[in-house]
Amino acid sequence: MAEENNITESSKEKQKEPEAAGKTEEREDPGQLLITAQEADNYEEKLGLYDKALNLDPRYFDAWLQKGFVLDRIGKSEEALACYDKALELDPEHLGIKCLKGFAYNNLKDFEKAIECYDEVLKVNPEDVFSWYQKGSVLESLGRYGEAMEAYDRALEIDPTDVLIREKRLRLLELIYNKGTLTDSPDSGFN
Missing domain, CATH: 1.25.40.10 (Tetratricopeptide repeat domain)
Known part of the structure; x- marks a missing residue:
């Protein structure tokens, strides 16, 4: 009887070994x-x-x-x-990654590279509202208000219901009004 128990325990241990080995070999x-x-x-x-x-x-x-x-x-x-x-x-060719790169460049204050990223997306998909909006935001950061306004206007042509873009455009209009000029306009040196 003792011998039978040892054989049973021995076979149970052998069954556990492959199970344990399988768990360590299991790939995540x-x-x-x-x-x-x-x-x-x-x-x-x-x-x-x-x-x-x-x-x-x-x-x-x-x-x-x-x-x-x-x-x-x-x-x-x-x-x-x-x-x-x-x-x-x-x-x-993944356009989403190119947009995200533009966002990262913007965070690094490398605005020209950010614009390049958004332009790259817009060459392929000129209806990309997010890229127009982000490009407008970057241009605004550079003080290129006229170009920023054009980008926001283009985004609103594509999606006239976007409240965020409308608000951003209105704030830019207020900024331009308060400054009295578009910094990048040809007559900006006369104001």
Whole structure:
């Protein structure tokens, strides 16, 4: 009887070994890591999960995209740009990444590069309201109010119901009125 118990225990232990080995060999799913990252409470945890996903699959487009977005949100725009460049290596025609690069350049106060990004998107999709709006905002930051107004007007032609763009345009009109001129107008030196 003791011998029978030893055999039974021995076979149970042998069954546990492959199960335990299977668990350590089980590969994590990068997609599941991104889902977990969406539910994470803080950016550091999100970044850790994105890095883990990218270690499993360095060509995981969405992980590069999301990591770049989070880095830009926490003020690490240069690192975000590197992530966006990796994503563009995987999908060179992705217009959303080009918009996000414009946003990161804007955060870095590299306004001319931001405009280049938005113009690149607008060459392919001249109906992209977000790019027109962002371009207007960047031009406004540069004091190029006339061009900014044109960008806002173009965005409103595409989507006349966008309240945010309407408000931004009205604030710009008020700014122009208070200054008494369009800084980039030909007669701006005479005011």
